[in-house]
Amino acid sequence: MRAMVEREDRVAPANVVSLCLFGFALFLVAQPALLGVALLLRIASLVFVRGSTRRLAASLEAGLPSRWGLTRLTLALVTAGATWAGLMVSLDPVADPPMAVVAVSGMTLVAISLVIVTYGPIRRGMTALVGAFCATIFVAKALDPAPLPLWTAPIIALILVGSVLFSRGMVRHSIDAAQMTVENRALTATLQGALQEAEHNARHDALTGLLNRRAFFGDYADPPAAGRDRFLLMIDLDHFKRINDNFGHDTGDIVLRAMAEQMQAVAADFPEDTAGCVRLGGEEFILVIDGIDERHAALAAENLRLRARRIVTAQKLDPQLRVSASIGLARQREHESLDDVLQRSDLALYRAKDRGRDQVALAA
Numbered sequence: 001m002r003a004m005v006e007r008e009d010r011v012a013p014a015n016v017v018s019l020c021l022f023g024f025a026l027f028l029v030a031q032p033a034l035l036g037v038a039l040l041l042r043i044a045s046l047v048f049v050r051g052s053t054r055r056l057a058a059s060l061e062a063g064l065p066s067r068w069g070l071t072r073l074t075l076a077l078v079t080a081g082a083t084w085a086g087l088m089v090s091l092d093p094v095a096d097p098p099m100a101v102v103a104v105s106g107m108t109l110v111a112i113s114l115v116i117v118t119y120g121p122i123r124r125g126m127t128a129l130v131g132a133f134c135a136t137i138f139v140a141k142a143l144d145p146a147p148l149p150l151w152t153a154p155i156i157a158l159i160l161v162g163s164v165l166f167s168r169g170m171v172r173h174s175i176d177a178a179q180m181t182v183e184n185r186a187l188t189a190t191l192q193g194a195l196q197e198a199e200h201n202a203r204h205d206a207l208t209g210l211l212n213r214r215a216f217f218g219d220y221a222d223p224p225a226a227g228r229d230r231f232l233l234m235i236d237l238d239h240f241k242r243i244n245d246n247f248g249h250d251t252g253d254i255v256l257r258a259m260a261e262q263m264q265a266v267a268a269d270f271p272e273d274t275a276g277c278v279r280l281g282g283e284e285f286i287l288v289i290d291g292i293d294e295r296h297a298a299l300a301a302e303n304l305r306l307r308a309r310r311i312v313t314a315q316k317l318d319p320q321l322r323v324s325a326s327i328g329l330a331r332q333r334e335h336e337s338l339d340d341v342l343q344r345s346d347l348a349l350y351r352a353k354d355r356g357r358d359q360v361a362l363a364a
Helices: 002-025 032-061 067-089 098-118 123-143 152-203 213-219 240-247 249-267 294-309 338-354
Strands: 230-237 275-281 284-290 325-332 360-362
Touching (some): 002 032, 032 067, 067 098, 067 123, 098 123, 230 240, 230 249, 230 294, 230 338, 249 275, 249 284, 249 294, 294 325, 294 360, 325 338
Antiparallel strands (some): 230 325, 275 284
């Protein structure tokens, strides 16, 4: 409907020009009063059609019932067909100059063709338009055989049939184009979704949903801003190989996912975008926290250690299973590289394991 309104706007200048030419023809024909009345009726019909088109478009865009609007537009197109034909039958081929007859008839046929093409998507309206035009010509011919030469009938029929067929083709083309647009949008959405999924999978661990090793080294390659502390908690699940060996890899996966959930719960205690959870690989994890002091970092590490011990109960696993975590805590110094702070946190982690595991050790 919007495309039809746009087409009508594009042909509006042509309508104005044609009406001006018809006005000029008043000075050439033998019965200017008759042509003048037909021209006034044509102007009134033009206003009626434009108003009806815009009301129908507004109703459709607002989601309102459109039956009355469509009926109103159909009636407007009936008046359009009748008034266009009225311009032709107001001519006197005998008394009027041949140039005036040819010009008025030609402009009328071109104009009616434009209207047919414009309102082709509304089949009922197009049928009413063509029917009213042909009926008016037929009635005028029946009442007075003189208004139009006989040779004009096949020309009118040819132009109308051609316009209707062209309009039908445009409608089919518009429908195909709209379907292609919808399909292309759906394909684009699918590709965007696949791309987003691929980007997510490239940065996240498939089992736990945490950042993976690649994303970690990309996101935290630069040291923290001056005056802003960053702490790394290097986490390792104690005796994880025994869990896989004695209770199965499915249980091991449950423990890994549960540990990831506990890390995210701890990270949620800090402001958004200040904490990141990473799975380095296997049973090794890292929790990165920005903007806190050492005391709060140690509290977060201890909180996570205690949460790890509650995994068996929370996940309703075998009571004989024991889950614990050793944690190495290190502050990244100003201008210290990521590799260096990782090495220090790793050494702290080994100290925690050497002391008996299930504890937190602070890096030197």
